[in-house]
Amino acid sequence: MTILSADIRKKAHLVSGAVLGSFVLCHLINHSLGLISVGAMEAGRRTLGLLWQSTPGTVLLYSALLLHFLMALDSLYRRQTLRMPVGEALKIVFGLSLPFLLIPHVVAARVEPILTGINADYPMILRGLWSHASNASRQSVALLLVWGHACLGAWFWMRGRSWFARYEILLYTIAILVPIFALFGFVSGARSLPPVYAEHGAYGDRASISRSQNSPTAEDIRLALYAGFTGLIGGALALRALPSRGRIRVRYPDGRVAAVSLGFSVLEASRAAGIPHVSVCGGRGRCSTCRIRIIEGLEGQPEPDAAELATLTRIGAPNNVRLACQFRPVHNVTVVPVLDNDSLGTKTQLARHNGGGRERQVAVLFCDLRDFTRIAEHRLPYDTVFLLNRYFQMVGEAVEGSGGVIDKFIGDGALAIFGLKGSYKDACLQSLTAAMRLSEGVRALNQTFEAELRHPLRLAIGLHAGPAIIGEMGYGRATSLTAVGDTINIASRLEGLAKEHDCELAVSVELAGRAGIGLDGNRRLDISLRGRQARLETWIVENAAEISKALPAED
Template sequence: MTIISANRRKRMHLVSGAILGTFVLAHFFNHSLGLISVEAMETARKGFNLIWHSLPGTVLLYGALLLHFAMALESIYRRQTLRMPAREALKIVFGLSLPFLLIGHVTAARVEPLLTGVDADYPDMLRMLWSNSVNATRQSLALLLVWGHGCLGAWFWMRGRAWFPRYEILLYTVAILVPIFALLGFVSGARSIEDGYAEHGGYGDRSYSKPPFDLTLLEDIRLGLYFGFGGLIAGTFLLRAMPKGGRIRVRYPDGRVATVNLGFSVLEASRAAGIAHVSVCGGRGRCSTCRVRIIQGLEDQPPPEDAELATLTRIGAPDNVRLACQFRPVHNVTVVPILDSDSLGIKKQIGREGGEGRERRIAVLFCDLRGFTSIAEHKLPFDTVFLLNRYFEMVGEAVEDSGGVIDKFIGDGALAIFGLKSTYTEACRQSLAAAVRISKGLETLNQTFRGELDEPLRIAMGLHAGPAIIGEIGYGQATSLTAVGDTINTASRLEGLAKEHDVQLAVSAELVNRAGLVIEGHERLDIGLRGRQATLETWIVGDAAGISEALQPAPSNA
């Protein structure tokens, strides 16, 4: 029985890690002040201690430390297999090694002052560390491992965020520079202490001497912490090795069987047995590609939790379909993966870095020529190709000049995406600007081909904005960057709505509002879309070029 849900456990792990990361970042900044002087380090330390050495700060810091460590051990215990990407393995190794590197420093900086009544300041700590090369090396290594563990944890959390690509270079730069400055500050401060001690026998007027103190108790505490943390880690791996309530068999349609401990998900069973199993989102329940049809053993299985149920409901899955990454059978089952990696040709892509795509908030434009089939029937094929190429050229230039990219041309239609390299608000404005350019470009084409067309070219456009998955889709040389999701489907349906109302543009109010525009004077409808319970507020615009004034920046009062 799960006492704490998986989402809550992840949130607890994330929050405790964020608290520890804040402490470490402030601590490293304090170290870097050694590039200025030891006095600057000591002044900052006193302000630092006002927060973290207070009762609330101490409870928050050490509570987060113990919670984070406990969550790490709990996640290791829950893992059904230790097969994992190298980055994830490094994060775990760094995290488990940190207590043994930091116990000496923590006992000297926090426990010893409590026992002696003498606060451990920067001159004392720097002298103690610098006088012993082993201590200095161990502390420097601990500094790097702490930072590495934190950066890897932050990367796992941030990598799928829509804003991450925009700040990726900045974040990597900070990740490299912070420990460099901290180490340089540590070395600079320690050397100045060494010089001052050699010359004066002390730091300023302060002697390095400490009151008499029996080190046996401190050493016992240090050893107790070593054995305590070591015992917890060893106990976790020992519990992992013990049977967890029996074994189950997961059978596959080709006759293969994965025999695993109770508690494995079907996806984990597949991976443990070396059976290729599609999982585009990496087993996080954010897609349905890993879904399986259960043909035997469905009875008395645990029902879907909220996250899995939401995904299954969204795709209209029947009762015998489950997400392999979330479904943890309690007895033997026979499953059929609905998406076969062999037939899809993506076996080699499983586990590929970045192959799962990335979620972003984008703006999408669908446009389509109206009645072009009847026009093409009365033209020679070469003439039709020439006309289409001129039309595609106009649409492509309009999209690219506005800041978007053409995803694909479909027949006499086109799909354009905005927001791959801009903010969400900018993407919405860019898509509207592209619609205006396409409308004006179409008018120019009609004037150019007036003598060759029995009737002018007409266009219908749909615009919508929201989240979508951006990724490489296709096979071999035909692979290309594209977007999938409800946002794309909605934009396509809005393009159809524009045709129904015999207008050039149907744009969601959501996109217009996000762009910060007002396009009054046009019809506004609340329409129902298949798959959405709520209606979608939509602007119906007869001539898209007419909204160009709304896109102009407000005149300055200067």
């Protein structure tokens, strides 16, 4: 029976993990102060102790620890198959091994001071850990595992967020440097202990350490904690092995069948049967790439929960489409994975690394040469190709020089994206700068080819900003990073609007506002776009080069 909903369980796991991650970060920073001195480590411990060793802090910390461990066991129990990506497996293994590595340290640092009345300071802790090489090694391994577990958990949560790409390098740098500084501080602090504590070739007074560690009460507590955590993990695995209440069959259109226990999600059934099934977010209901169309057996199935319903509503899915990672059928069902060609029995290409789609806030530029067909019909084919290549070179230099990337060339037009790196505001400014440079560039081309062109080259540019899905799309060698979404469609239609009004640039008021510039003095239209209910306020700019007056000065 489910006491807590899936959404509450996820939030409990996330919040408890955030509390533990904050404590671990503070603890490792405290270790790194050993690079300064043991005194600095002790001063940091006392400062952080005001939070973590206070009664509210202690209750919060150990409640989060217990809750996080129980949520991990619950997740392990509910997982219908142990087939999973390597990252998920490592996160689980790290998490389950941590209690056994940390119990001796927790008992020595928290339990024994309560039993003996002697508070452990950093010199005492370091002497205890370095009294035996095994203690120091175990603590170092525990440090790396607990940080690795925290980083993997944070990565699984952050990787689908729109802002993650902007801070990815910074976060990876922090993830690497924090444990390195902590380990160096741990060693440096121990080595800086006074020589009086370096008897018998180790850091510490072995006699006092031995009396403390061999206290019957402390030893009993350690053994009880070992037994308790072992029993909890063993119990979760034993419950998984109990016979299920029934079996269901998930059929795929190419004839393959996954026979699984009741309670499996369709994604878990696919994995258990070795059937490829796309899932960019790892089966957490944060994307719709695993969605399936139910062609038989929809009647009597459980309704989608709030999180699944929100995703399905966002993509406008019909009633017979569900998320495979969230849909747990209660009787036999036949499904078609919408985005998994292998499950349909057709050829599929090898997915590129990091090819999964991600929603980003971007600025989009569409540009097109006006009446180029009329210009080209009076030129030799090779001359036309030469002129187009000079034009494409100018477009590429203008876009890349402004901080954007060329998505593709379409005939004599181009699609460019801004914001794959940097802030949303910067993306909007970059797109306007690119439009200005395109205007200047086409005038330079007209001067160069003035003697050869019966009519000057004229551009039409459309600019808009908003959310778009960025990912690898295409087939085989034609696969490339591209963008799709309503923002792309609107930018394309604004380019067409520029042609209709015989001007060089049509830019949405939204983009100009995001960039923080005004285009007063130009026409401002409130237009309706085909297929879009809301009207769009748009600036109509006769000469895109003139917006240089509104743009901030370049460094």
